[in-house]
Amino acid sequence: MGRTRRKRNIRKARDFCACDDKEEIIQLNSWLSENGMGCNDKLFLAVFDETGRGVLTKRKIRSGEELMNLPLNLTINVTTILMDKLFDKIFLENSKRCLVEYKQSVSFQSLMAFYLAFIKFQSGKTKWHIYLESLPKEYSVPYFLPNEVKQNIDSDILTVILKQKNIIDSSYSIFENILMNNVSKDSTIQDFKKSFTMAGYEWAYFTVNTRCVFMDLSKVIDLKNIENSLLTLISDNTNISLCPYLDMINHSPNARNETKLLVSKNIENVSISSLSEDLFSDVQFSIYTKNDFDPYTQVFICYGDSHNLKLITEYGFFLPANDLDYVSFTFEEVVLFLKTKAIKLSQDQISFINNHGLCKDLYIDCKGLSYNFYGLLLVVKYYYDQSTDVSRLIYSAAICSNDNNLNIIIAPMVRDKLESVKESLNKLSNVNKCVILNNCVELMCQYVRILEKFIKC
Numbered sequence: 001m002g003r004t005r006r007k008r009n010i011r012k013a014r015d016f017c018a019c020d021d022k023e024e025i026i027q028l029n030s031w032l033s034e035n036g037m038g039c040n041d042k043l044f045l046a047v048f049d050e051t052g053r054g055v056l057t058k059r060k061i062r063s064g065e066e067l068m069n070l071p072l073n074l075t076i077n078v079t080t081i082l083m084d085k086l087f088d089k090i091f092l093e094n095s096k097r098c099l100v101e102y103k104q105s106v107s108f109q110s111l112m113a114f115y116l117a118f119i120k121f122q123s124g125k126t127k128w129h130i131y132l133e134s135l136p137k138e139y140s141v142p143y144f145l146p147n148e149v150k151q152n153i154d155s156d157i158l159t160v161i162l163k164q165k166n167i168i169d170s171s172y173s174i175f176e177n178i179l180m181n182n183v184s185k186d187s188t189i190q191d192f193k194k195s196f197t198m199a200g201y202e203w204a205y206f207t208v209n210t211r212c213v214f215m216d217l218s219k220v221i222d223l224k225n226i227e228n229s230l231l232t233l234i235s236d237n238t239n240i241s242l243c244p245y246l247d248m249i250n251h252s253p254n255a256r257n258e259t260k261l262l263v264s265k266n267i268e269n270v271s272i273s274s275l276s277e278d279l280f281s282d283v284q285f286s287i288y289t290k291n292d293f294d295p296y297t298q299v300f301i302c303y304g305d306s307h308n309l310k311l312i313t314e315y316g317f318f319l320p321a322n323d324l325d326y327v328s329f330t331f332e333e334v335v336l337f338l339k340t341k342a343i344k345l346s347q348d349q350i351s352f353i354n355n356h357g358l359c360k361d362l363y364i365d366c367k368g369l370s371y372n373f374y375g376l377l378l379v380v381k382y383y384y385d386q387s388t389d390v391s392r393l394i395y396s397a398a399i400c401s402n403d404n405n406l407n408i409i410i411a412p413m414v415r416d417k418l419e420s421v422k423e424s425l426n427k428l429s430n431v432n433k434c435v436i437l438n439n440c441v442e443l444m445c446q447y448v449r450i451l452e453k454f455i456k457c
Ligand SMILES: C[S@@+](CC[C@H](N)C(=O)[O-])C[C@H]1O[C@@H](n2cnc3c(N)ncnc32)[C@H](O)[C@@H]1O
Pocket: 050, 051, 052, 053, 054, 135, 136, 210, 211, 247, 248, 249, 250, 251, 252, 314, 315, 316, 317, 318
């Protein structure tokens, strides 16, 4: 094949547009290289038709190759927050004893979001300015749907939104109180007090939610002795971090990757009071791929769970034809339904169900009943059958989750669920579509397919 034709073929197949020439990306690239990021020189940023902005490789990448590495002080992690003396003042120069009053009352993700709102507010005055400018301005998670649209969204999606809302509302009100009682004379803090808003906090919260990577620093710093530090506010662990450029890589369920912390020997268990920026310029956070990527294709990593409920509600995107999707039912819902069919579970049955954990993870997916749902229905049908040993059946290797005798028991409940999802979809068909709503509708259509398949079997 001649060079021109080969070039033309490559061009034809392209599903991306380079974006390295955009002002914020030019600035990001030079800031990162000036500050010691090591990036595989095959990688570039691009906007892809299917997935939006992501990372492109211009040459073949083989399994085992490092994609990039960042010095620790180029990532926003727990040490960044602990070393920021101005941020510290918000809590310590305060008429309330914040560390006592709000002990273990916020998640680390919430504290990170508050910190992000603080540095975002300072604009060009912090070293993070260029990075913050490269971040999306808004997020396509259903949390941001208008209330009138939420009314007809599937209950599983709503449940996640409500949990997010509770966390965001309660942590926002704690940070608002802390700011209200701050007595610092520092003008940055005083101005921040006036400009801290729910909208800014929500943006920061979902920036952290959609972009953080797992980073365990427990070997590098002493996270046990945390008295008098901001970490007393935290109710969970601190294993998340924002990593510029690495957070440009999109998700694929098929991607496999590994991260490593490359630490020089003398940095170990550093106490919180001895933290310093320089200390961490020698610690590298590195990411390797375990996949091959062809030239001019997108490089992906895997974020973890890949079912669409998680991807839509936490990350704001949808994977079509996703076999990992499922429709869940609560134990209470099933018990209530059984009652309507004059099936009342005895105390013995309920104890058996609880002891075997068969009251959770009740769902139907494209393969049929979940293991626990199958087990639960076995208890419903065979517990008092003298000829059947239910325990043995449940743990039998030959367990078959497509026993029609069991499916029939719950078929009416599944039909009701199917009708209710269809009804909601019908109502949503009159609403103006946007990316967020389209994602939710796609998932609900997936639920319809799963439930219809179950009923047909
Ligand atoms: C860590 S960021 C990746 C970079 C991001 N695309 C950007 O432009 O900054 C995660 C976000 O990227 C998008 N994303 C990641 N993987 C995707 C995929 N497979 N399809 C569509 N969007 C995806 C989602 O908006 C998600 O919240």
